[in-house]
Amino acid sequence: DAKTTQPPSMDCAEGRAANLPCNHSTISGNEYVYWYRQIHSQGPQYIIHGLKNNETNEMASLIITEDRKSSTLILPHATLRDTAVYYCIVRGRFTSGTYKYIFGTGTRLKVLA
């Protein structure tokens, strides 16, 4: 299974960009990188995913390095509501006809007023 490594916590000033890094050095060529966030006592919320090209949607941007061994999630203008635990996931092993997610410990982002 591809593993991911994220810093345990980060702070970001409100209104500034939040850049959350993730290392996935054992990623395989066809494995996507997914980002989710979990606000306290809620289920994870899908943010974005990518394979090798940079991706952007209404929530965030995803920058994947050329060798695909790391990526960065960018929240362009962080708000207090972005305070959450952010998980970087690389698709895990294939069993029962589907791939599984293996959750790491994530990064606890705190947006400061």
Next chain:
Amino acid sequence: GAVVSQHPSRVICKSGTSVKIECRSLDFQATTMFWYRQFPKQSLMLMATSNEGSKATYEQGVEKDKFLINHASLTLSTLTVTSAHPEDSSFYICSARDYGRTEVTDTQYFGPGTRLTVL
């Protein structure tokens, strides 16, 4: 789109009773659903993979007789915690994969979670 619901959101039960948790995909069909549990200040841990019309696949260390999973339709999977004990108290979260989307990825959409407290 891609909304997953869970019911109930919170349940308190006595030790020895059974509790059923429902997971529904509201606007898509999900041939595969997943069940996770999460203890306070910890990450999500996959318990089992549920495929519609077949038996669930449990992760190592998860007791299949204690955590019964049924995926009888393309929009509903249930998790029953049998003979619950206080150590089963946890946050249970389901997710579903939307096979209807054209892109070939494995994006999962998560429910809001069910907090189980066993007294």
